[in-house]
Amino acid sequence: MTMSTAQAQRQHVQTILNALEGPGTDEDAVIQRSWRRCIDRFGLDPAAPSPPRYVPDRTLREHQDQADALLQVARAGVEQLYRQVRPLDYVVLLTDARGIAVQFLGDRHAQREHQRTGLYLGADWSEEHAGTCAVGTCIQERVPLTCHHSDHFSAHHIRLTCTAAPVFDPHGQLLAVLDISAYRSPESKASQTFALQVVKHYARMIEDAYFLQRYGGRHILCLDRSREFVQINRRYLLALEEDGTLVAANTAGRKLLRHHELPLAGPGEARSFRAWNVQDLLDAEIGEVLDSHRYGEDRVRAFRTHRHHELHFATLLEPRRRRVARDDAPRRDASLAPLEALADDDPAMRDTLTRAARLRNEPINLLVVGETGTGKERMARALHESSRRRDKPFVAINCAAMPESLIESELFGHEPGSFTGARSKGMKGLIAQADGGTLFLDEIGDMPLQLQTRLLRVLAEQEVLPIGASRPIKVDLRVVAATHRDLRGLIDLGRFREDLFYRLNGASLRLPPLRERADQGYLIRRLFEELQAERGDRRVRLRGDAMSALLAYPWPGNIRELHNALRFALATCEGDEIVVGDLPEECVSGHLAHPAARSPAAAETGQARPGRGEDPLEEALRRHRWNISAVARELGLSRPTIYRRMKRLGIIPPNQQTST
Incomplete structure (x- = not known):
C-alpha cells in the first residue's frame, strides 16, 4: 500500500527527532548538522507549513545588481548545464551567497509548479527560511552536496531532490551557489551521484571563468x-x-x-x-x-x-590590453582601426578582416555577401576609411530602395533639360560624386538588367556618360558591392549579368550571421556605447540579466535588429539601467533564464500562454487602479510593452471606454 503524503510527512518529522536524540553517525553528518542548526539556531519546526519565500522585486534587483559581474560570466555555464539536465526534468538555479535565486532556468509549461515549490527566480533558499536544503546547507557548510527527499528539514520538501555546489571568488569568499533540482527522482540517494559530479564541474567552470575575467x-x-x-x-x-x-x-x-x-x-x-x-x-x-x-x-x-x-x-x-612591444612583433598599422573595430575574437570575422586588410588598397572591386542586417555597409565604410581613398567621398546607393524611374538619372546624372522634369542646371550623378573614393552598391542583386549593362560599361571603361551628354566623364572608382542574394542563382535565372558578376567580384568578403558569431558580447557593448554617444544624454548601464537575454536571442535580423533593440531599450527605460523587461518583447519571450516577470505572480502574467493572458494582466491593472507604470514595475516590463499587450488583448482602461 502506498504511503500517503501526510503519513510520509509525519514519519519524516519523527525521523529527524530520533536522529537528533541519538549520538549521530559520520554518514550524512552534514545533513544532521543542518537539522540541528534548523532547530537550535533558527527555531524551525519540520512539521510547520513552509511556503516558499520570495523577496520583493526591488530587493531581487538589488541582489542581481550585486551579482552582476558573476551573472555575465556565468550565463554560458548555467545555460549549458540546463541543456544537459533538462531532458531529466531538472531546473537550474544560481543563487547569490545569501541564497537568493538570481538566475533561473526551467520549463515554462511547469511554471506554476516551479513557483509553488520555490524553484524560481527570487526565491530565498537560505537555511534560516527554507531549513535543510541543497542551497542553504551548501552556504553553511561550503561544500558540494545533495539534499535528497527526506534529507530536507521541512516535511513539505521531501519530494524534491536538490544538488548544489559552491562558487568561490578568487580570495576564497563564497560568491554563489549552483543548484539543480527535480520534483521526481528514484528513491535512492545514490541515483544523484552523477548529478553531483556534473554540478561540481560546472561550478568550477563558472568560478574559473570569473577568475580569468577578473584578473585578465x-x-x-x-x-x-x-x-x-x-x-x-x-x-x-x-x-x-x-x-x-x-x-x-x-x-x-x-x-x-x-x-x-x-x-x-x-x-x-x-x-x-x-x-x-x-x-x-x-x-x-x-x-x-x-x-x-x-x-x-x-x-x-x-x-x-x-x-x-x-x-x-x-x-x-599574458595580460589583456597591456601587451609589451617586442622588436620581432609586427608594428600595428593605425589605419586598420576601422576594420579592427568590426569584430573581437570571432574566427570567421577575423579571417574576413585579415583578407579585407590585405585588399583595402588593391585596385580591384569587392563583393560583400551575407544575410540582411549583418553589417555589409559598415564593412564597406571600414574598407574605405582604412584605405588610401579615405580622404575622398564614400557614396552609398541602395539599389533596391531607389525607384526604377529615377535610378538611371541618380546614378549617371543628367545634362540640363535632357528630359521632362530634369533640373535646369543638370545634376552630377552619384557615380561621378564618388570620383577618387569608394562607390558602395548595396543590394546589387536587385538592380534592373538595363542598368546592369550601363554599370558594366562604367566599370570596364572607368567613365560615365550622363543622360543627354555627348561626352563621357572620366572617373576613378573603387566599387564595393553587397548582396544577401545568391548571384550565381540569379545568373542561372537570367536575372543578373554574368560578366557584371565577375567585374564586381574581384574578391569576396563573407560576413557571418550574428547568431553564429563568438563575439556577440563585444558587438552588443560597442553598439550600446555608440547609441549612448549618439543620444548624448544620461548614461545608462546594461545590466547582466538584459545582456544575458540579448546573448540568448537568435537575432534573425542580425546586427540591424540588435541596433533597433538597443535603441528601443534606451528610449523606454526609466532609470539609469536597462533590465530584461526593457527589451523588445520578442527578445525575451523565449528566454527561460530570465523570465520577463520578477515575481511568481508577475511571471504568471508576463509568461501566460496564448489565450490565457487577458485575465492576469487585467487583474494586475485593476489591482494598481490602471496605473501603467506601477504594473510595468511589478511585471518587470516596459510601459510600451504593457500598452502593446493591452492593445493585443483588447483591454481598455475604464476612463477610455464609451457607452453605447
Missing part, C-alpha cells in the same frame, strides 16, 4: 600535473604581478599553495597572498616562469616545487 589584466600562470592537459584543464590558476608576487588563486590553486606550506589566512585572504611570490612555490626564477609559454612547440614548461619536489607543467596567459 595580470599574468595568469596555469599549472597541471599533466603536460597534455595543462592548456585545456588549467587546473591551478595563479594571478601574478610582474615581479612574481601572488595576487589571487582559484580554489584548486589555494589548495596547492597550502599543500606546499604557503599558508593563507582563509576566506578573505587577499592580504596574505602578497606575502608570497611564485618563486616560493616553484624552483625557478621569475623570468623563467613569465617566459614559460615560449618554450617548446606546445608552449608548456616543466617546473618542480620547492617542497615535496612535485613536477608541474606550466603555461602562461
Whole structure:
C-alpha cells in the first residue's frame, strides 16, 4: 500500500527527532548538522507549513545588481548545464551567497509548479527560511552536496531532490551557489551521484571563468600535473604581478599553495597572498616562469616545487590590453582601426578582416555577401576609411530602395533639360560624386538588367556618360558591392549579368550571421556605447540579466535588429539601467533564464500562454487602479510593452471606454 503524503510527512518529522536524540553517525553528518542548526539556531519546526519565500522585486534587483559581474560570466555555464539536465526534468538555479535565486532556468509549461515549490527566480533558499536544503546547507557548510527527499528539514520538501555546489571568488569568499533540482527522482540517494559530479564541474567552470575575467589584466600562470592537459584543464590558476608576487588563486590553486606550506589566512585572504611570490612555490626564477609559454612547440614548461619536489607543467596567459612591444612583433598599422573595430575574437570575422586588410588598397572591386542586417555597409565604410581613398567621398546607393524611374538619372546624372522634369542646371550623378573614393552598391542583386549593362560599361571603361551628354566623364572608382542574394542563382535565372558578376567580384568578403558569431558580447557593448554617444544624454548601464537575454536571442535580423533593440531599450527605460523587461518583447519571450516577470505572480502574467493572458494582466491593472507604470514595475516590463499587450488583448482602461 502506498504511503500517503501526510503519513510520509509525519514519519519524516519523527525521523529527524530520533536522529537528533541519538549520538549521530559520520554518514550524512552534514545533513544532521543542518537539522540541528534548523532547530537550535533558527527555531524551525519540520512539521510547520513552509511556503516558499520570495523577496520583493526591488530587493531581487538589488541582489542581481550585486551579482552582476558573476551573472555575465556565468550565463554560458548555467545555460549549458540546463541543456544537459533538462531532458531529466531538472531546473537550474544560481543563487547569490545569501541564497537568493538570481538566475533561473526551467520549463515554462511547469511554471506554476516551479513557483509553488520555490524553484524560481527570487526565491530565498537560505537555511534560516527554507531549513535543510541543497542551497542553504551548501552556504553553511561550503561544500558540494545533495539534499535528497527526506534529507530536507521541512516535511513539505521531501519530494524534491536538490544538488548544489559552491562558487568561490578568487580570495576564497563564497560568491554563489549552483543548484539543480527535480520534483521526481528514484528513491535512492545514490541515483544523484552523477548529478553531483556534473554540478561540481560546472561550478568550477563558472568560478574559473570569473577568475580569468577578473584578473585578465595580470599574468595568469596555469599549472597541471599533466603536460597534455595543462592548456585545456588549467587546473591551478595563479594571478601574478610582474615581479612574481601572488595576487589571487582559484580554489584548486589555494589548495596547492597550502599543500606546499604557503599558508593563507582563509576566506578573505587577499592580504596574505602578497606575502608570497611564485618563486616560493616553484624552483625557478621569475623570468623563467613569465617566459614559460615560449618554450617548446606546445608552449608548456616543466617546473618542480620547492617542497615535496612535485613536477608541474606550466603555461602562461599574458595580460589583456597591456601587451609589451617586442622588436620581432609586427608594428600595428593605425589605419586598420576601422576594420579592427568590426569584430573581437570571432574566427570567421577575423579571417574576413585579415583578407579585407590585405585588399583595402588593391585596385580591384569587392563583393560583400551575407544575410540582411549583418553589417555589409559598415564593412564597406571600414574598407574605405582604412584605405588610401579615405580622404575622398564614400557614396552609398541602395539599389533596391531607389525607384526604377529615377535610378538611371541618380546614378549617371543628367545634362540640363535632357528630359521632362530634369533640373535646369543638370545634376552630377552619384557615380561621378564618388570620383577618387569608394562607390558602395548595396543590394546589387536587385538592380534592373538595363542598368546592369550601363554599370558594366562604367566599370570596364572607368567613365560615365550622363543622360543627354555627348561626352563621357572620366572617373576613378573603387566599387564595393553587397548582396544577401545568391548571384550565381540569379545568373542561372537570367536575372543578373554574368560578366557584371565577375567585374564586381574581384574578391569576396563573407560576413557571418550574428547568431553564429563568438563575439556577440563585444558587438552588443560597442553598439550600446555608440547609441549612448549618439543620444548624448544620461548614461545608462546594461545590466547582466538584459545582456544575458540579448546573448540568448537568435537575432534573425542580425546586427540591424540588435541596433533597433538597443535603441528601443534606451528610449523606454526609466532609470539609469536597462533590465530584461526593457527589451523588445520578442527578445525575451523565449528566454527561460530570465523570465520577463520578477515575481511568481508577475511571471504568471508576463509568461501566460496564448489565450490565457487577458485575465492576469487585467487583474494586475485593476489591482494598481490602471496605473501603467506601477504594473510595468511589478511585471518587470516596459510601459510600451504593457500598452502593446493591452492593445493585443483588447483591454481598455475604464476612463477610455464609451457607452453605447
